[in-house]
Amino acid sequence: MTYTEKLTWGPKELVITRQTPPAQVVSVESKQVKLEKINVNDPSLRPSNYAKAEGTPLPILQAEGVRVDLSKRTKEPMNFWHRNMDCDEVIFCYRGAIHWETELGNLTLQPGEMFVIPRGIAHRSLPPENAEEENIIIELKIRGEVSKLI
Numbered sequence: 001m002t003y004t005e006k007l008t009w010g011p012k013e014l015v016i017t018r019q020t021p022p023a024q025v026v027s028v029e030s031k032q033v034k035l036e037k038i039n040v041n042d043p044s045l046r047p048s049n050y051a052k053a054e055g056t057p058l059p060i061l062q063a064e065g066v067r068v069d070l071s072k073r074t075k076e077p078m079n080f081w082h083r084n085m086d087c088d089e090v091i092f093c094y095r096g097a098i099h100w101e102t103e104l105g106n107l108t109l110q111p112g113e114m115f116v117i118p119r120g121i122a123h124r125s126l127p128p129e130n131a132e133e134e135n136i137i138i139e140l141k142i143r144g145e146v147s148k149l150i
């Protein structure tokens with residue numbers, strides 16, 4: 001059996017064919033690098049916006065130009081408007097539903113749906129009426145301009 005591995009960077013692509021899978025290794029050692037899971041369902045990961053209107057999402061990952069936040073707004077709507085002047089915001093609804101009011105229009109996200117709030121656009125989120133389920137929202141703050149590819 002042969003295995004194919006594709007390496008891409010920019011418009012370039014390199015294809016490597018090998019006899020063993022790329023993940024099959026004799027040993028790997030590193031004190032700096034490891035695989036680690038983060039379970040967004042974990043009740044101990046509770047942002048301050050869980051039950052407080054003025055609360056904020058919980059930052060969970062960060063790299064140059066991007067930050068990943070966990071939001072679990074469940075009870076109270078944001079009682080203020082927010083305008084991120086540094087980043088575009090990619091909002092992904094993982095569980096529950098969340099309604100967004102923006103100066104570009106309003107929409108409600110269901111599980112599996114996402115949208116982009118462009119930098120500088122005023123917005124706020126509100127739990128849908130009669131929402132009983134916990135909302136879990138992943139927010140990516142991206143310093144570069146976000147472009148839709150599909």
